[in-house]
Amino acid sequence: MVAERAGTSIATVSLVVNGKDRGRVSQPIADRVRDAVDALGYVVDHAASSLARGTGDLVVLIAPDLSNPFFAEVIRGVRDTLGDRYQLVLSVTERGAQPTAADLRRFERLRPAGILVDAPAAGEPMDASVPVVLLDAPDAAEGTTAVDYDLAPGIDALVAHLRDRGHRHVAYLDGTARVATFGIRHRMFDEACAAAGITVSEVGARADLTVDAAALATEHVVEAWHEDGVTAVVAAADTLAYGVLRVAGSMGLRVPEDLAVAGFDDLPSSSVTAPALTSVALPGAELGRTAALRLLATVDGTAVEPVDLPARLVPRASTGA
Amino acid sequence: MVAERAGTSIATVSLVVNGKDRGRVSQPIADRVRDAVDALGYVVDHAASSLARGTGDLVVLIAPDLSNPFFAEVIRGVRDTLGDRYQLVLSVTERGAQPTAADLRRFERLRPAGILVDAPAAGEPMDASVPVVLLDAPDAAEGTTAVDYDLAPGIDALVAHLRDRGHRHVAYLDGTARVATFGIRHRMFDEACAAAGITVSEVGARADLTVDAAALATEHVVEAWHEDGVTAVVAAADTLAYGVLRVAGSMGLRVPEDLAVAGFDDLPSSSVTAPALTSVALPGAELGRTAALRLLATVDGTAVEPVDLPARLVPRASTGA
């Protein structure tokens, strides 16, 4: 229809629409085509275009359940970096599940320009026929491209902070998700504690990343923590720490006097909890931005120096800051 | 490749893969095809398939910036209802922006089975060449399909609650987003107040849906509210109310004694703020579920009775509950 209206061939329309008309199509004809496109409100059919080209302008970001508002930051970073050249679409896994190789398979079909995977399930082979960049996947296999946090500065600062406040025996509330990043957080925390002369309680607990689940898990162990002499609890995510705060509040435990609490993520709402929550802030937007840049580099065939993005401690009232 | 391996034609493979082989392909051949598919890890190419069919199995959900964790609920509702037959992908607008007709245009190209649009920008013509269902779009034009909240029960209960607590002069903190749903919340609140003999302060304020923006906006007007004799402030969203809580906390204002605070959404973290936040709970998952059902009904050509989903009040400590 556009070609007809512009009085030219379909091939010429394609060239103009894709901006490949420089030196190939004369000015007047190109203008006529553009007028016709505007008049008819024509948009290139994505299916036909990516079929012919072999690839499209879609970038897929596969993320775990968005109930953790932290991912909004990551998404924003990706979006801002991708710009107009690519179209970002998101896929979220089921509640509590992590992205798997099967998810990757499903989106390969769309012939995207690339796929980003945030916090993939541990031990899955994350490779596809299109460029893939993993986010927050510290166990990524050799040969895969991954962008990770450097947790050490944040965790070391947290442990030093707890130590300064006199804590010598603490507990850890882990997430249930089978993700490498949680494993690493836990391990690095244990190691930092050991180095600082702090012992970590044998009484462990874990919960899904929701306030309700964390509150339930906390109720089950809070007595045991108390009897074990625990004075502070560190949760693998702020949403988990919220559950601890809620239980502490309803039991009349004073935070931080009776029990200090800290988390990971530094969510926006962590500055308004009762009391405000100490948290290891992870640079989510930066993670998204860096991952998108690496994907673009892969697509364009340029190389990028890998860097880990440092976490930092945000001390607040929940640990007596 | 699959056809070759199974010793059959491409057409037969297509039939088997799409489950249209009943009474058309013999059992042994169908089995051979399935074996070949498994062995080769074949998946249908989405672009080619939707080009040939004219439509695909994608459902697109266009939502505003996800920094409001409330949308996670909506998404979950949609996901759970869509099931395996359709593949859900999300698109998020830029921070603070609402979905527009242009976003719809962009995703039409993908030939999705349908498009869901949450909280579209006010006054945009939201129609497309594929089925569209609007969520939380109380100003939707005639002829468009929309699923909305019934805010009355929640707002009436909130105003009655404030009245019972002795509030006679209150303020409203609005969102900046150009969405009908915010306009309606404000208007219904004003009307309910008028009916209950409560006056609403002329000192208005509005902010983006982030804690930081809301805190900033609150700082600018909190003096004026005080001088105006305001005893309670209602925010158009919980994230806005968090900003009020933060400013109150840093100024030494007691909540609810000096200033009562309430919001809309009932986010998971609202039970752990300082103090816990009274909120008009909106059934987000239900909204997503209902919208997905209506989309499926449109696709299948069946009719559905429209229903609005009632909001309800969750009273907490921030209003003295």
Add this chain to the structure above:
DNA sequence: CTGAAAGCGCTTACAG
């Protein structure tokens, strides 16, 4: 029950 063929709407060498 099975396969050869047309066509979905594009892009891209290629010939003119």
Add this chain to the structure above:
DNA sequence: CTGAAAGCGCTTACAG
């Protein structure tokens, strides 16, 4: 500078 033609990987009448 421009257009006719092949081909991207499927699906679906249609003929056998």
